[in-house]
Amino acid sequence: xxxxxxxxxxxxxxxxxxxxxxxxxxxxxxxxxxxxxxxxxxxxxxxxxxxxxxxxxxxxxxxxxxxxxxxxxxxxxxxxxxxxxxxxxxxxxxxxxxxxxxxxxxxxxxxxxxxxxxxxxxxxxxxxxxxxxxxxxxxxxxxxxxxxxxxxxxxxxxxxxxxxxxxxxxxxxxxxxxxxxxxxxxxxxxxxxxxxxxxxxxxxxxxxxxxxxxxxxxxxxxxxxxxxxxxxxxxxxxxxxxxxxxxxxxxxxxxxxxxxxxxxxxxxxxxxxxxxxxxxxxxxxxxxxxxxxxxxxxxxxxxxxxxxxxxxxxxxxxxxxxxxxxxxxxxxxxxxxxxxxxxxxxxxxxxxxxxxxxxxxxxxxxxxxxxxxxxxxxxxxxxxxxxxxxxxxxxxxxxxxxxxxxxxxxxxxxxxxxxxxxxxxxxxxxxxxxxxxxxxxxxxxxxxxxxxxxxxxxxxxxxxxxxxxxxxxxxxxxxxxxxxxxxxxxxxxxxxxxxxxxxxxxxxxxxxxxxxxxxxxxxxxxxxxxxxxxxxxxxxxxxxxxxxxxxxxxxxxxxxxxxxxxxxxxxxxxxxxxxxxxxxxxxxxxxxxxxxxxxxxxxxxxxxxxxxxxxxxxxxxxxxxxxxxxxxxxxxxxxxxxxxxxxxxxxxxxxxxxxxxxxxxxxxxxxxxxxxxxxxxxxxxxxxxxxxxxxxxxxxxxxxxxxxxxxxxxxxxxxxxxxxxxxxxxxxxxxx
RNA sequence: GCUUCUGUAGCUCAGUGGUAGAGCGCGUCCUUGGUAAGGACGAGGUCAUGGGUUCGAGUCCCAUCAGAAGCUCCA
Numbered sequence: 001x002x003x004x005x006x007x008x009x010x011x012x013x014x015x016x017x018x019x020x021x022x023x024x025x026x027x028x029x030x031x032x033x034x035x036x037x038x039x040x041x042x043x044x045x046x047x048x049x050x051x052x053x054x055x056x057x058x059x060x061x062x063x064x065x066x067x068x069x070x071x072x073x074x075x076x077x078x079x080x081x082x083x084x085x086x087x088x089x090x091x092x093x094x095x096x097x098x099x100x101x102x103x104x105x106x107x108x109x110x111x112x113x114x115x116x117x118x119x120x121x122x123x124x125x126x127x128x129x130x131x132x133x134x135x136x137x138x139x140x141x142x143x144x145x146x147x148x149x150x151x152x153x154x155x156x157x158x159x160x161x162x163x164x165x166x167x168x169x170x171x172x173x174x175x176x177x178x179x180x181x182x183x184x185x186x187x188x189x190x191x192x193x194x195x196x197x198x199x200x201x202x203x204x205x206x207x208x209x210x211x212x213x214x215x216x217x218x219x220x221x222x223x224x225x226x227x228x229x230x231x232x233x234x235x236x237x238x239x240x241x242x243x244x245x246x247x248x249x250x251x252x253x254x255x256x257x258x259x260x261x262x263x264x265x266x267x268x269x270x271x272x273x274x275x276x277x278x279x280x281x282x283x284x285x286x287x288x289x290x291x292x293x294x295x296x297x298x299x300x301x302x303x304x305x306x307x308x309x310x311x312x313x314x315x316x317x318x319x320x321x322x323x324x325x326x327x328x329x330x331x332x333x334x335x336x337x338x339x340x341x342x343x344x345x346x347x348x349x350x351x352x353x354x355x356x357x358x359x360x361x362x363x364x365x366x367x368x369x370x371x372x373x374x375x376x377x378x379x380x381x382x383x384x385x386x387x388x389x390x391x392x393x394x395x396x397x398x399x400x401x402x403x404x405x406x407x408x409x410x411x412x413x414x415x416x417x418x419x420x421x422x423x424x425x426x427x428x429x430x431x432x433x434x435x436x437x438x439x440x441x442x443x444x445x446x447x448x449x450x451x452x453x454x455x456x457x458x459x460x461x462x463x464x465x466x467x468x469x470x471x472x473x474x475x476x477x478x479x480x481x482x483x484x485x486x487x488x489x490x491x492x493x494x495x496x497x498x499x500x501x502x503x504x505x506x507x508x509x510x511x512x513x514x515x516x517x518x519x520x521x522x523x524x525x526x527x528x529x530x531x532x533x534x535x536x537x538x539x540x541x542x543x544x545x546x547x548x549x550x551x552x553x554x555x556x557x558x559x560x561x562x563x564x565x566x567x568x569x570x571x572x573x574x575x576x577x578x579x580x581x582x583x584x585x586x587x588x589x590x591x592x593x594x595x596x597x598x599x600x601x602x603x604x605x606x607x608x609x610x611x612x613x614x615x616x617x618x619x620x621x622x623x624x625x626x627x628x629x630x631x632x633x634x635x636x637x638x639x640x641x642x643x644x645x646x647x648x649x650x651x652x653x654x655x656x657x658x659x660x661x662x663x664x665x666x667x668x669x670x671x672x673x674x675x676x677x678x679x680x681x682x683x684x685x686x687x688x689x690x691x692x693x694x695x696x697x698x699x700x701x702x703x704x705x706x707x708x709x710x711x712x713x714x715x716x717x718x719x720x721x722x723x724x725x726x727x728x729x730x731x732x733x734x735x736x
Numbered sequence: 737g738c739u740u741c742u743g744u745a746g747c748u749c750a751g752u753g754g755u756a757g758a759g760c761g762c763g764u765c766c767u768u769g770g771u772a773a774g775g776a777c778g779a780g781g782u783c784a785u786g787g788g789u790u791c792g793a794g795u796c797c798c799a800u801c802a803g804a805a806g807c808u809c810c811a
Binding site for chain 2: 223228449452661670683695
């Protein structure tokens with residue numbers, strides 16, 4: 001058969017030849033380095049193009065082949081290596097904890113994990129033992145050996161082993177033949193695992209590895225399923241790569257906004273105030289204020305009208321919008337106005353708790369409490385006659401919820417849209433007024449699960465740079481374009497280049513969405529059209545839509561690679577319907593407007609959190625909490641230092657004077673640690689010449705320039721948000 | 737919410753069941769200095785909180801609160 005290589009050359013191979021044989025023909029070096037192949041254009045395995053195959057698997061006829069080698073730079077090679085390392089780790093864990101049942105162990109972008117069910121709790125203390133065991137397996141350089149069984153034979157083998165996860169995996173696998181990999185060559189005695197493969201040729205190819213962490217995971221990602229232990233690790237071909245990777249992790253952690261937030265006094269979160277509630281310290285507040293000022297100016301230019309609305313609203317408002325009680329679990333508890341309302345809520349919770357108990361004495365106790373409480377409400381309020389303590393719990397719950405439905409109360413607002421809709425409703429609108437664009441930095445509260453909270457990026461109270469656009473169906477495209485452009489402007493101004501755009505569509509199988517499917521289809525198509533038209537590379541993701549409409553999200557990664565949604569643009573045909581809002585058209589009839597929800601920053605908390613990491617705390621001049629520090633050489637230059645400070649302050653520059661008794665070296669060191677963009681050293685020479693000696697926070701010294709020039713350069717750099725920076729302020733050489 | 741880990745000075749962290757520690761930061765003094773850490777002295781602690789075991793608990797056990805990683809969720 002003919003095997004075509006990436007450079008176009010072809011190699012003749014006898015039937016049954018493998019990728020290894022190809023490598024050997026090319027050269028002994030390659031044969032030694034090869035660990036697998038990528039086959040395309042031939043009939044191999046399931047016939048998919050770009051299929052990775054075992055190095056020693058026979059090739060199935062003419063094909064294109066590129067060889068995978070022990071290169072840490074090659075993502076495919078690493079996936080192969082890490083998948084195999086997962087097997088090695090699984091074997092090590094099974095040896096140490098023989099009762100372990102393996103579930104699922106895939107490679108990841110930067111490592112691998114294995115989900116397993118083990119009666120003993122695996123803790124970081126066990127990692128050293130696991131690694132020792134793994135090192136032994138690797139030293140033995142055991143060959144990964146594949147064997148196939150037909151489905152029925154495989155199933156009875158797996159059922160015999162009594163591992164329900166593997167039986168389940170096998171049932172879900174496609175094809176009539178299931179494959180197993182032995183870590184070694186002795187079937188029956190060496191470790192083996194049901195596995196689709198492929199694998200590296202032998203364990204000896206694993207050059208460096210590390211067991212990283214352990215955590216819980218739900219089997220098949222289902223909260224109602226059994227919780228397994230997930231052990232994470234990573235692997236490389238070369239030891240040096242592992243060291244580089246570890247070093248990069250450490251570097252990344254230095255950018256962590258929680259760390260920098262403390263160091264630079266940007267924000268704090270106090271358990272005394274409440275978890276997930278951000279306290280902006282003066283330094284962080286300046287960054288936020290500058291961002292707000294920036295976008296406020298843009299909003300005025302783009303025809304937005306500022307509005308202000310309160311932090312709470314009536315429950316009925318959110319019953320209408322669909323937020324309550326649908327999102328009840330992720331909201332701070334409703335504030336019912338009457339004792340009856342509060343009691344009914346309490347009764348409802350008791351019923352819910354009873355429902356969650358499994359039948360038995362605990363449930364009997366819970367239903368007993370329900371009965372006592374219901375009787376109390378009935379006699380105290382002379383009410384709730386329709387409640388039947390002998391009815392089933394679901395029925396009881398329905399009765400209580402119906403009674404609750406008419407109770408008045410308030411909710412901390414989880415979204416700004418209902419308030420804005422009522423501003424729209426406050427006056428009649430004709431098609432001539434549209435689009436109406438109402439903008440507000442609106443603070444909303446959501447009771448996020450405790451395990452989700454993190455720094456500023458996932459919190460329970462946050463401020464959206466929110467606006468709602470009410471427009472005619474014809475205006476949707478233009479408005480979408482404008483809002484997307486505004487979001488792009490925000491990202492480019494803040495020098496974000498590495499972000500992705502996600503179109504969140506509805507999941508047709510879910511019941512969480514409101515509104516007419518035809519309008520959904522229309523809205524989704526409008527999103528596709530506008531991104532295509534604007535040349536935006538966007539991925540479509542099912543199930544990522546809001547309950548009222550599809551959306552476009554701008555997503556960035558934090559310092560440890562987790563993705564976060566910042567800006568968002570959402571089309572909404574549902575809420576206008578629910579709130580029955582309208583405008584008068586050219587035909588003098590009422591028509592339904594379309595709403596666009598949009599927030600270019602998303603939330604100020606999350607955005608600033610990500611921004612801290614993006615700049616590693618070294619904000620551009622226009623955002624820096626302290627823009628300039630004046631550092632005196634000695635008391636002899638103190639008077640001049642004051643003059644420099646005052647002159648900058650008069651020009652609106654945020655400047656501090658450091659006249660402490662440190663020598664200039666340590667003084668600069670401390671100011672640099674505060675990430676102040678410019679440090680002006682002033683001594684007797686500068687005082688005599690009315691100059692300042694300019695230094696930046698990275699350690700470069702730009703030299704001495706007249707004070708008046710520096711003031712002007714600073715002014716320009718601030719005004720242009722860093723797009724224009726005088727060449728004298730740009731370090732040509734870094735001293736570090 | 738679930739699993740695991742963690743909680744000691746303002747920050748970063750040591751600490752073997754037997755007197756509470758370091759570096760940085762902070763304050764005072766000496767030094768009046770020229771670009772990556774000068775010197776001396778000092779203040780600063782209910783060892784997250786509440787129970788328990790023990791002659792004795794920062795250390796062991798339980799609970800609560802908070803934080804981290806992952807899972808699940810995210811209007």
